[in-house]
Amino acid sequence: MSAPFKKLALIGIGLIGSSIALAARRQGLADVIAISTRKAETLDEARELGLGDIYTLDAADAVRGADLVILCTPVGAYESVMRAIAPALEKGAILSDVGSVKGHVVKVLAPLVPEGVHLIPGHPIAGTEHSGPSAGFAELFAGRWCVLTPGAEVDPAQTERLAGFWRAMGSQVETMDAAHHDMVLAITSHIPHLVAYNIVGTVADLEAATQSEVIKFSASGFRDFTRIAASDPVMWRDVFLTNRDAVLEMLGRFSEDLSVLQRAVRTGDGPALETMFTRTRAIRRSIISAGQETAAPDFGRPHEATPAPVSPVILREHGGGDDA
Amino acid sequence: MSAPFKKLALIGIGLIGSSIALAARRQGLADVIAISTRKAETLDEARELGLGDIYTLDAADAVRGADLVILCTPVGAYESVMRAIAPALEKGAILSDVGSVKGHVVKVLAPLVPEGVHLIPGHPIAGTEHSGPSAGFAELFAGRWCVLTPGAEVDPAQTERLAGFWRAMGSQVETMDAAHHDMVLAITSHIPHLVAYNIVGTVADLEAATQSEVIKFSASGFRDFTRIAASDPVMWRDVFLTNRDAVLEMLGRFSEDLSVLQRAVRTGDGPALETMFTRTRAIRRSIISAGQETAAPDFGRPHEATPAPVSPVILREHGGGDDA
Numbered sequence: 001m002s003a004p005f006k007k008l009a010l011i012g013i014g015l016i017g018s019s020i021a022l023a024a025r026r027q028g029l030a031d032v033i034a035i036s037t038r039k040a041e042t043l044d045e046a047r048e049l050g051l052g053d054i055y056t057l058d059a060a061d062a063v064r065g066a067d068l069v070i071l072c073t074p075v076g077a078y079e080s081v082m083r084a085i086a087p088a089l090e091k092g093a094i095l096s097d098v099g100s101v102k103g104h105v106v107k108v109l110a111p112l113v114p115e116g117v118h119l120i121p122g123h124p125i126a127g128t129e130h131s132g133p134s135a136g137f138a139e140l141f142a143g144r145w146c147v148l149t150p151g152a153e154v155d156p157a158q159t160e161r162l163a164g165f166w167r168a169m170g171s172q173v174e175t176m177d178a179a180h181h182d183m184v185l186a187i188t189s190h191i192p193h194l195v196a197y198n199i200v201g202t203v204a205d206l207e208a209a210t211q212s213e214v215i216k217f218s219a220s221g222f223r224d225f226t227r228i229a230a231s232d233p234v235m236w237r238d239v240f241l242t243n244r245d246a247v248l249e250m251l252g253r254f255s256e257d258l259s260v261l262q263r264a265v266r267t268g269d270g271p272a273l274e275t276m277f278t279r280t281r282a283i284r285r286s287i288i289s290a291g292q293e294t295a296a297p298d299f300g301r302p303h304e305a306t307p308a309p310v311s312p313v314i315l316r317e318h319g320g321g322d323d324a
Numbered sequence: 325m326s327a328p329f330k331k332l333a334l335i336g337i338g339l340i341g342s343s344i345a346l347a348a349r350r351q352g353l354a355d356v357i358a359i360s361t362r363k364a365e366t367l368d369e370a371r372e373l374g375l376g377d378i379y380t381l382d383a384a385d386a387v388r389g390a391d392l393v394i395l396c397t398p399v400g401a402y403e404s405v406m407r408a409i410a411p412a413l414e415k416g417a418i419l420s421d422v423g424s425v426k427g428h429v430v431k432v433l434a435p436l437v438p439e440g441v442h443l444i445p446g447h448p449i450a451g452t453e454h455s456g457p458s459a460g461f462a463e464l465f466a467g468r469w470c471v472l473t474p475g476a477e478v479d480p481a482q483t484e485r486l487a488g489f490w491r492a493m494g495s496q497v498e499t500m501d502a503a504h505h506d507m508v509l510a511i512t513s514h515i516p517h518l519v520a521y522n523i524v525g526t527v528a529d530l531e532a533a534t535q536s537e538v539i540k541f542s543a544s545g546f547r548d549f550t551r552i553a554a555s556d557p558v559m560w561r562d563v564f565l566t567n568r569d570a571v572l573e574m575l576g577r578f579s580e581d582l583s584v585l586q587r588a589v590r591t592g593d594g595p596a597l598e599t600m601f602t603r604t605r606a607i608r609r610s611i612i613s614a615g616q617e618t619a620a621p622d623f624g625r626p627h628e629a630t631p632a633p634v635s636p637v638i639l640r641e642h643g644g645g646d647d648a
Contacts, residue, residue, distance in 0.1 A: 128622045197601055214607075226608040257525055261525075277553075283528060284554040287547050292543050
């Protein structure tokens with residue numbers, strides 16, 4: 001029995017591309033997986049990891065004969081990739097991507113898509129702070145949402161075919177308008193990343209002595225921000241270059257709200273602070289009950305074991321307190 | 325052989341107080357553990373959990389005969405607690421606390437401390453987003469820092485005695501000036517919490533339909549912020565009321581930096597964004613190598629398994645693609 005797709009072409013093989021390769025292989029979703037990257041060393045790494053069947057530096061080669069092509073490069077590279085692959089795309093193929101912005105992607109790709117190729121942009125809402133081909137794992141998409149933003153001209157049967165591909169990898173699929181996607185993601189993803197990068201940057205500007213203490217005491221909240229701010233810089237640069245309007249709109253709201261909080265701190269308005277800090281708990285509960293997060297404290301982060309009980313005699317040696 | 329302390333009194337029994345109770349018991353650090361809370365129901369909960377030996381609503385009762393007293397209530401309650409316990413404090417006892425701000429604590433407590441009692445404020449840099457007596461666990465302090473901020477008048481032998489108590493629970497101990505502590509914690513802890521509360525608040529103000537999508541797509545970054553913003557509201561209200569100057573200073577720096585980033589987004593300055601997003605990675609690496617964080621992706625958050633491979637026939641039913 002043959003797989004749902006005869007040839008899957010992945011252009012770019014970072015965290016998302018490699019995770020698709022592993023999940024598609026495990027679920028038997030393509031007879032052949034072709035991988036193309038711009039850099040030879042990344043391609044070598046993918047080959048060593050055994051992520052695909054065909055490895056090539058020529059993206060046109062990879063897409064030739066493919067019935068599913070997924071762009072997994074940073075969004076900033078889409079236009080040049082598209083110019084390279086357009087002549088080689090097969091009639092009837094689905095062309096999709098995994099970029100974090102969708103309006104811009106449509107604007108760049110749509111004019112270059114050959115007739116008969118189905119452009120269905122996609123965005124799997126999944127990831128970790130790690131990047132590169134070795135960061136991928138087959139379970140990345142399990143229980144996570146994948147948003148598809150097909151244009152009005154796309155045959156629903158093709159959208160459903162791509163949705164089936166994502167469901168088979170464990171995702172829940174939702175289709176929506178590209179502009180709406182970009183506004184929702186601006187607040188759930190782009191602003192959190194911008195703020196995390198910003199606060200880690202503020203720390204990077206502190207004098208060296210204080211900075212080493214910040215690292216020491218990072219468990220007090222800061223380290224969560226550094227995880228987000230460790231995400232791929234080129235990918236994130238492209239997100240902010242290509243979702244500018246939605247980001248600036250949401251950043252405006254964020255800054256207004258922060259000014260209100262800042263004033264409450266300055267004026268010592270305890271009731272306002274407590275009200276603000278209480279109402280945010282409900283949203284956390286909703287996220288956990290929606291299955292998008294673990295309820296375990298600290299995300300289930302491992303905690304070390306305590307040391308073996310210390311002899312009281314040793315403890316007392318330090319002290320000489322009143323009860324000695 | 326008797327324990328290092330004959331009687332440990334814990335005033336307040338939330339996440340930190342209950343973790344101290346469990347760790348001190350496991351490590352044999354006190355002959356008797358007395359627990360006092362303001363609310364009867366919290367005290368009942370502590371009793372049911374078997375956290376101590378003596379349970380009382382009268383804080384003065386709890387501290388009578390104690391050689392180590394640790395205030396574990398929100399900082400805003402310190403003054404009234406202190407007025408209640410001062411007459412009952414034993415000469416030679418160590419009086420400490422676990423509050424997240426230290427300058428204010430000294431200002432409030434110092435004038436009320438009876439002669440012969442050693443005031444040594446403390447701050448264990450440890451916690452989770454859960455609160456209440458049932459949230460505690462004995463390993464909470466393992467591998468984490470505990471900062472002590474003794475005044476110049478304190479006998480170093482007493483500080484060392486308290487340090488030994490924290491080390492026995494697994495902490496590394498550092499002593500520093502209260503004002504310096506408050507500035508470092510403002511940026512590592514207080515600003516991250518303020519920003520997290522703020523962004524979750526911005527979402528809480530979105531119209532209901534968008535909000536449910538935010539929850540759906542929270543895995544894209546937002547859910548990390550909701551964890552931080554799920555911390556105890558009263559505790560955090562008190563932090564911002566009592567560390568105002570350091571918070572406003574660091575918030576000023578944060579806002580300046582955010583304006584620079586915002587301008588880079590508005591003007592489409594790709595190189596500036598990429599530089600900013602790259603330099604923050606080094607700080608994450610330092611935190612991991614300092615043992616304050618796990619290197620596992622997503623903090624080692626659990627990932628679901630992918631579903632069993634779907635029959636290609638079923639997949640094709642959705643589709644009817646060109647290769648069918």
